[in-house]
Amino acid sequence: MNGLAFRRALSGVCFIISCLAMLARAEVPADFPRYVVPGHEAEMESLRQLFWLHYQSTGPQIVLWDEWLPNATLWPARGSGAALQDMRCRWSQALAGRVMDAEGYVATQQHDGSAHALGWPFPLWTQAGGIGWHFRPLGVPGYEAPPATPDGWKLDGATGKNVNDRGWQVEIARDAATLQPPPFAIEARIAPWLRLNWWANNLGKAKCFIEWTTEGEPEFSRERRVYFEPVDTAAPAREARTMVHMHASPDWKGTITKLRLGFESAAGGQVVVKSFHTACDTRHNVNNLNFIRGCRDYFLWTKDVGFLRGQMPRIRAAMRFVEREFQTREKKCIYTTWPGHEGRSGVRRIDGKKQIVRGEGVGSNYWDLLPFGGEDALATIYYYDTLLKLAQLEESVAAHSEWGVSREGAFQPANLADFAKEVKHHFGERFWNPATGRFGTVDLDGQLHDYGFTFLNCEAVAFDLATPEQAKSIYAWLSGKRTVEGDTSTGADIYQWRFAPRSTTRRNLDYYFWGWSDPESVPWGYQVQDGGAVLGWTHYDLMMRLKTAGPDDVAQRLLTIASWFQDTQSEGGYRAYYAKDPARGSLQGGNVPGGLGLDREFIESVLATQTMLYGFLGFRPTVDGFEVKPQLPRDWVELTITRIHLHDSVLDLTATSDGGLKIQGEGNPGTRLVIRAPKSTRVLSAEGVNVKLVRDSDK
Numbered sequence: 001m002n003g004l005a006f007r008r009a010l011s012g013v014c015f016i017i018s019c020l021a022m023l024a025r026a027e028v029p030a031d032f033p034r035y036v037v038p039g040h041e042a043e044m045e046s047l048r049q050l051f052w053l054h055y056q057s058t059g060p061q062i063v064l065w066d067e068w069l070p071n072a073t074l075w076p077a078r079g080s081g082a083a084l085q086d087m088r089c090r091w092s093q094a095l096a097g098r099v100m101d102a103e104g105y106v107a108t109q110q111h112d113g114s115a116h117a118l119g120w121p122f123p124l125w126t127q128a129g130g131i132g133w134h135f136r137p138l139g140v141p142g143y144e145a146p147p148a149t150p151d152g153w154k155l156d157g158a159t160g161k162n163v164n165d166r167g168w169q170v171e172i173a174r175d176a177a178t179l180q181p182p183p184f185a186i187e188a189r190i191a192p193w194l195r196l197n198w199w200a201n202n203l204g205k206a207k208c209f210i211e212w213t214t215e216g217e218p219e220f221s222r223e224r225r226v227y228f229e230p231v232d233t234a235a236p237a238r239e240a241r242t243m244v245h246m247h248a249s250p251d252w253k254g255t256i257t258k259l260r261l262g263f264e265s266a267a268g269g270q271v272v273v274k275s276f277h278t279a280c281d282t283r284h285n286v287n288n289l290n291f292i293r294g295c296r297d298y299f300l301w302t303k304d305v306g307f308l309r310g311q312m313p314r315i316r317a318a319m320r321f322v323e324r325e326f327q328t329r330e331k332k333c334i335y336t337t338w339p340g341h342e343g344r345s346g347v348r349r350i351d352g353k354k355q356i357v358r359g360e361g362v363g364s365n366y367w368d369l370l371p372f373g374g375e376d377a378l379a380t381i382y383y384y385d386t387l388l389k390l391a392q393l394e395e396s397v398a399a400h401s402e403w404g405v406s407r408e409g410a411f412q413p414a415n416l417a418d419f420a421k422e423v424k425h426h427f428g429e430r431f432w433n434p435a436t437g438r439f440g441t442v443d444l445d446g447q448l449h450d451y452g453f454t455f456l457n458c459e460a461v462a463f464d465l466a467t468p469e470q471a472k473s474i475y476a477w478l479s480g481k482r483t484v485e486g487d488t489s490t491g492a493d494i495y496q497w498r499f500a501p502r503s504t505t506r507r508n509l510d511y512y513f514w515g516w517s518d519p520e521s522v523p524w525g526y527q528v529q530d531g532g533a534v535l536g537w538t539h540y541d542l543m544m545r546l547k548t549a550g551p552d553d554v555a556q557r558l559l560t561i562a563s564w565f566q567d568t569q570s571e572g573g574y575r576a577y578y579a580k581d582p583a584r585g586s587l588q589g590g591n592v593p594g595g596l597g598l599d600r601e602f603i604e605s606v607l608a609t610q611t612m613l614y615g616f617l618g619f620r621p622t623v624d625g626f627e628v629k630p631q632l633p634r635d636w637v638e639l640t641i642t643r644i645h646l647h648d649s650v651l652d653l654t655a656t657s658d659g660g661l662k663i664q665g666e667g668n669p670g671t672r673l674v675i676r677a678p679k680s681t682r683v684l685s686a687e688g689v690n691v692k693l694v695r696d697s698d699k
Helices: 012-026 041-055 083-096 287-302 305-325 377-399 413-430 454-462 468-478 491-495 535-548 551-570 574-579 603-609 611-616
Strands: 132-134 154-156 158-163 168-172 176-180 193-201 207-214 225-228 240-245 255-264 270-279 334-336 347-350 353-356 374-376 625-627 638-646 649-656 660-667 672-677 682-687 690-695
Touching (some): 041 603, 083 305, 225 240, 287 377, 305 377, 468 535, 535 611, 551 611
Parallel strands (some): 660 682
Antiparallel strands (some): 158 168, 193 240, 207 225
């Protein structure tokens, strides 16, 4: 940026010329939705191109993004006929295909790593100081562990063969056989799980187990044994990934010195061991919540009853896991006690000296360097929203028996909604920092951590957990109307990167997972999670502003974002723009750390313009139609958004500044859409669609 003001006036003629040049390069398809505001054509075209740039390469990803991407990618009506259904088919398959374990936990499925098979791919066991043997590589650059051979392993009742392209081949000769790796010494606490990647054949009803010794108990014993399920995977191309929960055993403690794999009633079996290693608990506590919300959003946009019929039992199982695992009904928050997820930092300063505590500070969500966990404020926001959305979904299911959705194990909508109020009250008291006038997060020791987490605070307001007074305090801080003592970034500098606020406003040298132990080596603002910024989260900043300051304030921020986007594209795109001047910031992406998250793995960038639909129009899909609560800036006569794909209709929707609605649609003429709107709303025209307007004051 190099001294450029964070807000810049747009030069109308030059901006229009630049936008036209960008349009020629970007080739936005004619059937992609348009934002139309008379007198603001240039800015709207820039925002449309920004939307298209990130929409064209996205769609269903892993479960972590299930809260954000459905609402950004399902509504644009692309093509016609079968092509119109393409994105819906992709989402239906992705959501229905989310892996859920027997307990109801929804797996992350990012990519492989030497961590928990159902969790985030790091921290690796090598980072934790664990132990492992990898006879074949993972195949994921940057995540490989040291290669191993069978040398030093002791086999009893089994014969080791060669290492082939799958792993180490072992034939089990007797009913009782063991495979014992070389001895070692590790702390039990940094190895809460053991992971076995393997193939097996002819194990039948074998009993498989792991035994261990400790410094205090140097001999193997049946008393220190954990069983795991056998597999029969002779044919599949992909190995079984068995996770054994060692931390669940009260005897898994102290210093572990030996391990052995045991097989009883397994004579004649064949085993291929690809890898065997300790693993950190890298599961995310937000997965189930995002899965539930993603399913609910998909259903409301598509009204795919068949999908709901199949997924409702899984949705309920996912919520029951959350309530059981995180003690939500007792604690009124997401209370995370998984090893390493207690919310404590793995980087501490004691008497002025840095102390690295391996195994502490494991990430629980998108912000994977930060030790959210314990009494997790961010996850609690998502839990609150999920309670309300599941209540609405259960209410709809109860009201539509013709859908054929099972009611077995159903939640009571009123109970969910009432408990959400308790969660909101608890959130506002437990996580509020009166000294800074904003929210932080709390570890299991009761310590509140507050580094000016803008994402946490904007989402708290956007999801309606903040009281009006708290929301005003947060807006005043972010808008520069007040300064928080001790913050590194204040006033206009919070928006130094132009497209979004900094992720944090206070320099963080002490609150990380232990593997990110040298934050001092990275200048302030050149790490995404320490003063940097992420494009996608500007959406929650804008929604926070809409609630606290109104549409004119949001329009000014959008003007800044449109100007920034025009600047980047006129110089060849994000990568070219930021490469020209280090003062502009550094991009993260492709396993290269940096301060700004815009492209590559930052797929949530597609959220950046969603305030047009969900904010200014106040659009929400419903089971029988949609809700609108328009909030237009003073100089917008009207706002039109085209090609909104809702149920079996494609709509162009216009809201006028005087409360009028214009609807133009195509689809099933026999379907009537119910429109819920403020009491002053009136339908000016409805072409090609059958609508019924229900105003707030209507009975």
